[in-house]
Amino acid sequence: MARFGMVIDTSKCVGCLDCVVACKTENDVPDGFCRDWIATEVTGTFPSLSMEIRSxxxxMCDNPPCVYCCPTGASHISDFGKLVQITEEKCIGCKACLAACPYGARFTHPDGYADKCTFCEHRLREGKDPACVSVCPTHCMYFGDLDDPNSEVSRLLESRKSKTLLPEAGTRPRIYFLTDKPK
Amino acid sequence: MREYTTTNSNPFVDISHQVWAWEIPVYLFLGGLVAGMMVISGYLLLSDRWQKPKSVAYVLPAWSLVLLSLGMLALFLDLEHKLYVWRLYLTFEITSPMSWGSWILILVYPALLANLVIALPNALKGRFPSLATLSDRMQERPWVLRSIAVVNVALGIMVGIYTGILLSSLGARPLWSSGLLGPLFLVSGVSTAAALVHLLAKEPEERAFAVRADIGLLVTELVFIVLFLIGLMNASRVQQEAASMLLGGPFTAVFWVLVVGLGVLVPMVIQSLAVARRIGHTHVAPLLVIAGGLVFRFVMVNAGQLSHWTPT
Incomplete structure (x- = not known):
C-alpha cells in the first residue's frame, strides 16, 4: 500500500503561483479560498538576507490532529495512498478540524463542509500527478510513494537536505522541502 | 529579521475566516452552567434538602432543560453543514471529544427529565396528575432517587469537563494546550450554577448554602487559573507566546478586569462579607459571577483561536 508524499525543491521554486491557479482550476476551488498557496520567508540581517519560497x-500528516478531532469520521485516512481526506456528506461543518490544523490548510467551503487539498486523488487514480505538480514550470515539485525506497521522492530525501513544516507540532507531515542546492 | 508573507486565506486579515464566533462561547457557557446545575440538583436530592417545599431542586431541572436547549441551539447555529447534523449519531469516534460530548448530551436529557419528574414543580403537578402519581411512586423508592441524583452528578461532571477538554484537545491552538482546562471549565460552570441557585433560591438556608459553596468554587477557580497560566509559561515557546496574550497582550485587560476582577475577586469579597453578616445578600455578586463566566468563555475561545504555532 502506497504512502503518497510530496517533495518540493525550494531552490527551484520562484513563487509563480502556477500551482495555485492549476489547483483552483482543476478542483473548482471557490473564489476567495485556496487549497494551496505560496509562502515567502525572508530571514537574516541586511545585507545578509536569504529568501525561501514555498508552495x-x-x-497529509501521518499523525493528523484533524482526523482525531472529527466527531463524524468525515476527516479520515483513506486506504488509497494513506491520504487525509474529507467525506463531504459526513461533514457537519463543526470546524474542529480547522482549529486543530497547525498549518491553516483547511477552510469551510461555501457549501458548508470542510475543504482542503486532496493531492488531486481523482488524478492519482488515473495514474497522473496532482495538478500543481504537473504544471510547475520549474519542475520544483516531486510526487510519489514515500514507502518505496526506489521512488523519486525517496531518492531525493535520501540524497538532499530536507525539512518539514513545524516538526515540533508532532504531526509528522508528508510534504518535505529540500533546503540545499541541487548537486 | 524574519518576514513571512503568504497568499493563503488569512483569519488575521479576513475575519470571515475565523473558526468560531459567538455561538461556541455561548454554548460552552450554557453547557457549563447546566453541568453545574446538574451537580447541584443531584446533591440536593442526595442531601434531602430537596424535601423543603420551596426548594430550588424543584426548579433547577426545568431551567437546565431550557438552558441546555438554548446552548444546543447555539451549537447548531454554528454548524456550517446543518442538514448533516444527524451524522453525529451514526458513529462514535473515540478520539474526538466532540463525539463524546454529543453522546453524553444525548444521555443528559433523560437524566434531566427524570430529575424533573422526581422533583416535579407544583405547577406541573396540578396540570399533569399522572406525572404527579409517577413522581410520588419514584419518591417512595429511595434507590430510584439516589440513582437519579448520582447520574445527574456524574453526567454534570462529565459535561463540565467536556466543555474544557473540547478546546484542550485541539493542539494547534497553544493557549488551549492544557489538561487544566477541563477542571477549570468544570469549576467555573459549577460556580455560575451556584450563582444562579443564589438568584433562584427562595429558602434562606439554600441561598446561604449557594453563597458558601460559591466562595469555595471561586477560590478553586482562581487557583486553577493561576496554575493554568504557570503551566503555559513553563511550557514551550508557542505556549508562552499564547499565555502572553493574557499577560500583557491584547486580552490582558478584559481577562484580568472582567473575568478575574469582576467575575471572581469582587463577588468573592462581597459574598464573604455577606456570610460574615457585614453586608446583606444582594443579586450583585451572583450576577457578576454569571457574567464573568460568560466573558471567560469568550476570552478563552477568541484568544485561543488567535494563538498558533509559528516557526522559530
Missing amino acids: ERCN
Whole structure:
C-alpha cells in the first residue's frame, strides 16, 4: 500500500503561483479560498538576507490532529495512498478540524463542509500527478510513494537536505522541502 | 529579521475566516452552567434538602432543560453543514471529544427529565396528575432517587469537563494546550450554577448554602487559573507566546478586569462579607459571577483561536 508524499525543491521554486491557479482550476476551488498557496520567508540581517519560497498545502500528516478531532469520521485516512481526506456528506461543518490544523490548510467551503487539498486523488487514480505538480514550470515539485525506497521522492530525501513544516507540532507531515542546492 | 508573507486565506486579515464566533462561547457557557446545575440538583436530592417545599431542586431541572436547549441551539447555529447534523449519531469516534460530548448530551436529557419528574414543580403537578402519581411512586423508592441524583452528578461532571477538554484537545491552538482546562471549565460552570441557585433560591438556608459553596468554587477557580497560566509559561515557546496574550497582550485587560476582577475577586469579597453578616445578600455578586463566566468563555475561545504555532 502506497504512502503518497510530496517533495518540493525550494531552490527551484520562484513563487509563480502556477500551482495555485492549476489547483483552483482543476478542483473548482471557490473564489476567495485556496487549497494551496505560496509562502515567502525572508530571514537574516541586511545585507545578509536569504529568501525561501514555498508552495504549501495540506501536509497529509501521518499523525493528523484533524482526523482525531472529527466527531463524524468525515476527516479520515483513506486506504488509497494513506491520504487525509474529507467525506463531504459526513461533514457537519463543526470546524474542529480547522482549529486543530497547525498549518491553516483547511477552510469551510461555501457549501458548508470542510475543504482542503486532496493531492488531486481523482488524478492519482488515473495514474497522473496532482495538478500543481504537473504544471510547475520549474519542475520544483516531486510526487510519489514515500514507502518505496526506489521512488523519486525517496531518492531525493535520501540524497538532499530536507525539512518539514513545524516538526515540533508532532504531526509528522508528508510534504518535505529540500533546503540545499541541487548537486 | 524574519518576514513571512503568504497568499493563503488569512483569519488575521479576513475575519470571515475565523473558526468560531459567538455561538461556541455561548454554548460552552450554557453547557457549563447546566453541568453545574446538574451537580447541584443531584446533591440536593442526595442531601434531602430537596424535601423543603420551596426548594430550588424543584426548579433547577426545568431551567437546565431550557438552558441546555438554548446552548444546543447555539451549537447548531454554528454548524456550517446543518442538514448533516444527524451524522453525529451514526458513529462514535473515540478520539474526538466532540463525539463524546454529543453522546453524553444525548444521555443528559433523560437524566434531566427524570430529575424533573422526581422533583416535579407544583405547577406541573396540578396540570399533569399522572406525572404527579409517577413522581410520588419514584419518591417512595429511595434507590430510584439516589440513582437519579448520582447520574445527574456524574453526567454534570462529565459535561463540565467536556466543555474544557473540547478546546484542550485541539493542539494547534497553544493557549488551549492544557489538561487544566477541563477542571477549570468544570469549576467555573459549577460556580455560575451556584450563582444562579443564589438568584433562584427562595429558602434562606439554600441561598446561604449557594453563597458558601460559591466562595469555595471561586477560590478553586482562581487557583486553577493561576496554575493554568504557570503551566503555559513553563511550557514551550508557542505556549508562552499564547499565555502572553493574557499577560500583557491584547486580552490582558478584559481577562484580568472582567473575568478575574469582576467575575471572581469582587463577588468573592462581597459574598464573604455577606456570610460574615457585614453586608446583606444582594443579586450583585451572583450576577457578576454569571457574567464573568460568560466573558471567560469568550476570552478563552477568541484568544485561543488567535494563538498558533509559528516557526522559530
